[in-house]
Amino acid sequence: MHLNHVRAVVTGGASGLGFAVAKFLVANGGKVALFDVNAERGAAAVAELGASNAQFFRTDVSDEAGVAANVQAAKDALGGLNAAINCAGILGAGRVLGKEGAMPLSTFATTVMVNLVGSFNVAKAAAALMQGNEPGEDGERGVIINTASVAAYEGQIGQAAYAASKGGVVGMTLPMAREFARIGVRVMTIAPGVFHTPMVDGMPEAVYQSLCAQVPYPSRLGKPEEFAETVGFILQTRYLNGETIRIDGAIRMQPK
Numbered sequence: 001m002h003l004n005h006v007r008a009v010v011t012g013g014a015s016g017l018g019f020a021v022a023k024f025l026v027a028n029g030g031k032v033a034l035f036d037v038n039a040e041r042g043a044a045a046v047a048e049l050g051a052s053n054a055q056f057f058r059t060d061v062s063d064e065a066g067v068a069a070n071v072q073a074a075k076d077a078l079g080g081l082n083a084a085i086n087c088a089g090i091l092g093a094g095r096v097l098g099k100e101g102a103m104p105l106s107t108f109a110t111t112v113m114v115n116l117v118g119s120f121n122v123a124k125a126a127a128a129l130m131q132g133n134e135p136g137e138d139g140e141r142g143v144i145i146n147t148a149s150v151a152a153y154e155g156q157i158g159q160a161a162y163a164a165s166k167g168g169v170v171g172m173t174l175p176m177a178r179e180f181a182r183i184g185v186r187v188m189t190i191a192p193g194v195f196h197t198p199m200v201d202g203m204p205e206a207v208y209q210s211l212c213a214q215v216p217y218p219s220r221l222g223k224p225e226e227f228a229e230t231v232g233f234i235l236q237t238r239y240l241n242g243e244t245i246r247i248d249g250a251i252r253m254q255p256k
Helices: 016-027 040-050 064-078 105-130 162-184 205-213 223-236
Strands: 007-011 031-036 054-058 083-086 142-147 185-194 242-249
Touching: 007 016, 007 054, 007 064, 007 105, 016 031, 016 040, 031 040, 031 064, 040 054, 054 064, 064 105, 064 162, 083 105, 105 142, 105 162, 105 185, 142 162, 142 223, 185 223, 223 242
Parallel strands: 007 031, 007 083, 031 054, 083 142, 142 185, 185 242
Antiparallel strands: none
């Protein structure tokens, strides 16, 4: 896959799905700016990818001024910006009515702020710069790829905040794609199922195996590389626009 032209901001880029995307883009000739709150992991990621291919910017995706400044700095550092891939996210797990009482509103708000508002924040800052790009084939100036989750469709008990935040990401995909059509910027979303990321590393083996068994085929967790390849597919396939792609081994989550 030739992605030599890609100059991308990747949020949550220091670990998990974001780092897998960054690795994939660099391996296929692209250059990346990693946005993450973890500076230590960010430095390690840049060391692995090579300083000529990757830059790190400590970024809180929910900070409007900070994101706008870092997106501009990323464009300057990379010599352009034509892709933004939003992988930053938090679980925000918890029942609406938990053992300790009702969920604090701050828990719900923080989850929506990072996962939904953060994705919007990065998308609009990136699109504002992409509209100034020289149009390529089909008049394309850039691509925005957001990360939702199968929880957007089948949220489980304890996922009200998370599912709401991811459902919002799915919901803004089409209106954004319709609006950005005039500037030649595509907007797509990927909804991953259960993937092997640092979030599942500490799981007891029995829980891990039961999770794998819930996936019809292949009966295993998704590999971050498979998510990254889907990003590559979207970047290369210009007729993909305004839609959410599930990548989940046909899983449909049970209530709990």
